[in-house]
Amino acid sequence: MEITPIVFQEEKRSVAIEIDHSPYVDILKATNNHGLANEFAQSFKGGVNLRSLQKGDKLVLLFQQKRRLGKSFGSIKIDVSMLETAKRENYIFYYNENYYNQKGEELDNFLLTKPVNYTRISSVFTQKRWHPVLKKYRAHLGIDYAAPTGTPVRSAGNGKVIFVGTKGGYGKTIEVSHDGSYKTLYAHLNGFAKGIRGGQRVKQNQVIGYVGNTGMSTGPHLHFGLYRSNVAINPASVVKVAKSALGGKELKAFLSYTEDLKAQVHVALQSHEEPFKEEDFNGFYSLEKSNS
Numbered sequence: 001m002e003i004t005p006i007v008f009q010e011e012k013r014s015v016a017i018e019i020d021h022s023p024y025v026d027i028l029k030a031t032n033n034h035g036l037a038n039e040f041a042q043s044f045k046g047g048v049n050l051r052s053l054q055k056g057d058k059l060v061l062l063f064q065q066k067r068r069l070g071k072s073f074g075s076i077k078i079d080v081s082m083l084e085t086a087k088r089e090n091y092i093f094y095y096n097e098n099y100y101n102q103k104g105e106e107l108d109n110f111l112l113t114k115p116v117n118y119t120r121i122s123s124v125f126t127q128k129r130w131h132p133v134l135k136k137y138r139a140h141l142g143i144d145y146a147a148p149t150g151t152p153v154r155s156a157g158n159g160k161v162i163f164v165g166t167k168g169g170y171g172k173t174i175e176v177s178h179d180g181s182y183k184t185l186y187a188h189l190n191g192f193a194k195g196i197r198g199g200q201r202v203k204q205n206q207v208i209g210y211v212g213n214t215g216m217s218t219g220p221h222l223h224f225g226l227y228r229s230n231v232a233i234n235p236a237s238v239v240k241v242a243k244s245a246l247g248g249k250e251l252k253a254f255l256s257y258t259e260d261l262k263a264q265v266h267v268a269l270q271s272h273e274e275p276f277k278e279e280d281f282n283g284f285y286s287l288e289k290s291n292s
């Protein structure tokens with residue numbers, strides 16, 4: 001009896017494509033690799049607003065994967081994803097089992113887009129919209145989530161409560177400050193969670209209040225605002241908010257690691273090579289077999 005050890009290869013590959021439909025669909029079309037498309041979606045979840053991408057924007061992935069007998073197995077590790085949109089390169093690096101942006105800030109699931117279990121989005125962020133109560137155009141500096149009165153509202157991230165009370169047209173409002181000069185605002189609340197007061201630390205996902213219809217509001221909903229250095233930004237378009245940042249020696253090591261990866265991304269961008277499709281590997285394998 002012969003014992004054949006299970007041999008597998010560890011591949012390091014790159015994919016460089018242009019956005020045609022959406023990253024997920026385009027990755028699938030180019031590679032037929034579901035694991036890769038899923039892992040990408042996971043890493044960019046809540047990252048760059050994928051809906052703001054334009055046809056022709058560029059996407060580069062450098063990733064590692066194991067393969068045995070022509071078939072991939074195990075999880076895929078995307079060392080770096082780069083999405084170039086509006087002439088800006090947006091990077092996400094996998095480093096020490098975590099995702100980081102290019103400044104070495106750890107990216108967490110900030111839950112930016114879902115501090116409440118909503119039924120629908122009734123208003124999006126805009127600098128100019130028709131206001132149904134004021135009957136004039138007014139900027140809407142947040143996202144409105146329609147939800148029944150009493151639905152729990154959760155803090156979008158770890159932070160400190162800096163305001164609890166009534167705030168003009170916003171009605172009953174809570175503000176939470178987060179690391180990196182970010183602030184979130186939750187308005188039109190029906191009430192506050194028991195014990196919530198100014199100065200208190202809250203955890204991500206902690207219930208801080210309940211959906212209501214207080215202030216200038218036409219129906220129960222949560223108005224969710226996000227601010228960076230007190231300037232309103234679109235919660236749906238911001239790059240994931242940093243959780244903790246590397247510093248000192250660690251940051252230095254990270255930056256030299258990522259510099260090398262960035263250079264590889266630029267090489268891949270210029271290579272114009274057709275990405276491998278999953279079935280190509282099966283072809284390779286049958287070729288090897290018939291030769292042996």
Ligand SMILES: [Zn+2]
Pocket residue numbers: 123140142143144222223224
């Ligand atoms: Zn609103």
